[in-house]
Amino acid sequence: MNVGFIGTGTMGSLLIEALIASGALSPAQIAVSNRTFAKAKALADRYTGMRAEYTNANAAWGSDIIFLCIKPLEFKKAVDDIKSVLRPNQIxxxxxxxxxxxxxxxxxxCKIAKVIPSITNHVWSGASLCIYGQTMDETDKEQLENLLSHISQPLRIDESYTRVVSDLSSCGPAFISFLLEQFVDAAVEETGIGRDEALRVASAMLLGTGLLLTDGGMTPSEVQERVAVPGGITAKALSMLRRETDGVFNQLIRTTHAKYQEDLAKVSSAFIGEEVNGQ
Structure with missing residues (x-):
């Protein structure tokens, strides 16, 4: 299987590196292109056998799967670049x-899919959210999911839930890391504990909590109930947190959805507007 990557920015390079490190792909199976060729070449130079291509069309040509790892407003140009070389059986x-x-x-x-990865895929963890077009048959879906399963848990979702599930899976690590950072900073400020030590303890706690919620089979409520003794220190602090954060995550989701709708309108204008002008 040959795989092309158009875009070698943060997420594109993360996927490439994770797929190689996990053994899912060898560098010789990968072709890459980027708006700035030097960036694609710099990545290819790190992996013997990987091909850095000058054009998006060359990266797409001969690839069984082509990942478009680019910003929303770059899509129309990239699509125009590759459409003439694609075959119906490519994904x-x-x-x-x-x-x-x-x-x-x-x-x-050709066959179309959408995958929302997560930074957690860098350590072969977390989910890959999978959405499929009409011409993707079960064999196509399994081929893509088998590739992604080396670095994640592929989960099929309905496209109408893309944004909120992305909030939880893809944006979530940034949100949780922000909260953890605030927790650590407060511990340092209030007690004088060394920041490295506090971060080490808090990070181990976060890993363990994640395992309780997955392998341990606990719900968030059950974790809180098991830790918070009625009338105790944790229970008092949880009461304060509930009061002070009431509605915060509703606002967060409204914020991400508003930005999504803004970007969606721009992308739709780029695609539909081009069609209208071409009539």
Whole structure:
């Protein structure tokens, strides 16, 4: 299997590196392109056998799966770059949530999927959210999911829930890391404990909590109940947290959804506007 990556920025390079490190792909199976060729070449130079291509079309040509790891407003140009070289049996995968399956199906004569990865895939953990177009049959889906399973747990979702599930899976690590950082900073400020020590303890706690919620089979409520003795220190602090954070995560989700709708409108305008102008 040959795989092309168009875009070698933060998430594109993360996926490439994780897939190679996990043994899912060898460098010789990968072709990469980037708006700035030097960045693609720098990545390819690190992995003997990987091909850095000057054009997106060359990265797509001959690849069984092509990942589009680019910003929303770069999609129309990238799609125009590759459409003439694609074959019906190739799979094009967008990793960008505001780019809809319908946007790509309206432009490309091939199989279409959308995958929302997570930074946790860097350590072969977390989920890959999978959404499929109409021409993806079960064999195609299994081929893509078998690849992703080396670095994640592939989960099939409905496209209408892309944004909120992305909040939990893809944006979530940043949100939780922000809260953990605030927790550690407060511990340092209030007690004088060394920051490295506090971060080491807190990070181990976060890992253990994640295992309780997955392998341990506990729910968040059950973890709280097991830790917080009625009338105790944890219970008092939880009461304060509930009061002070009431509605915060509702606002967070409204914020991400508003930005998503803004980006979706711009992407739709780029695709639909091009079609209208071409009539």
């Amino acid at each position: 094009v995968v967008s990793i960008t949530s505001p780019v809809l399956i319908s946007h790509l199906e309206g432009e490309l004569d």
